[in-house]
Amino acid sequence: DIQMTQSPPSLSASLGDKVTITCQASQNINKYIAWYQQKPGKAPRLLIRYTSTLESGTPSRFSGSGSGRDYSFSISNVESEDIASYYCLQYDNLNTFGAGTKLELK
Amino acid sequence: EVQLVESGGGLVQPGRSMKLSCAASGFTFNNYDMAWVCQAPKKGLEWVATISYDGSSTYYRDSVKGRFTISRDNAKSTLYLQMDSLRSEDTATYYCARCAVATDFDYWGQGVMVTVSS
Numbered sequence: 001d002i003q004m005t006q007s008p009p010s011l012s013a014s015l016g017d018k019v020t021i022t023c024q025a026s027q028n029i030n031k032y033i034a035w036y037q038q039k040p041g042k043a044p045r046l047l048i049r050y051t052s053t054l055e056s057g058t059p060s061r062f063s064g065s066g067s068g069r070d071y072s073f074s075i076s077n078v079e080s081e082d083i084a085s086y087y088c089l090q091y092d093n094l095n096t097f098g099a100g101t102k103l104e105l106k
Numbered sequence: 107e108v109q110l111v112e113s114g115g116g117l118v119q120p121g122r123s124m125k126l127s128c129a130a131s132g133f134t135f136n137n138y139d140m141a142w143v144c145q146a147p148k149k150g151l152e153w154v155a156t157i158s159y160d161g162s163s164t165y166y167r168d169s170v171k172g173r174f175t176i177s178r179d180n181a182k183s184t185l186y187l188q189m190d191s192l193r194s195e196d197t198a199t200y201y202c203a204r205c206a207v208a209t210d211f212d213y214w215g216q217g218v219m220v221t222v223s224s
Contacts, residue, residue: 001168034211044214087150094153096153
């Protein structure tokens with residue numbers, strides 16, 4: 001099974017900051033990684049798929065990059081509506097989520 | 107508009123069974139693989155199971171193999187999760203999700219809570 005190591009578990013940011021979350025897979029996942037946003041009491045929302053492809057409706061301040069085993073997700077110019085938890089998902093071989101990152105306001 | 111609506115959750119005793127349903131609308135159900143994802147209280151997301159568009163292939167996480175069964179009725183546009191021999195660690199919100207072009211999940215239901223407790 002593929003393991004996904006996501007870090008950091010939590011982030012504190014000020015409005016307008018840039019934040020970055022990373023996910024490392026236990027093996028090459030061929031760019032098959034997606035990123036989700038989840039707000040309390042809500043279902044996750046797909047933001048980015050195939051490493052860097054923004055889903056329709058995803059603001060351009062969100063971005064993703066990476067290859068092989070190492071991937072990152074960034075939010076530039078954090079806005080208040082971005083306060084949420086974020087998860088990576090590998091879908092190269094079945095599915096594995098990262099443990100999540102909780103983004104809070106400083 | 108794509109809609110996924112789960113039902114069938116609630117309180118169940120350890121060792122008993124429960125069946126979840128997910129009614130789909132707004133897309134051609136039999137064109138898409140479907141999946142269940144769970145989230146224990148205050149915890150992260152965990153993939154549970156996936157079924158192919160025609161029901162011919164199913165995949166499970168190790169911890170539910172032999173206990174959970176994913177199935178679908180394409181005529182009714184409905185996805186199911188039969189959960190047997192339930193354990194306290196199965197307590198979670200269960201989401202049904204549509205698989206996109208690959209097996210990432212592009213649409214999710216609102217989730218249904220399952221509590222396994224005596």
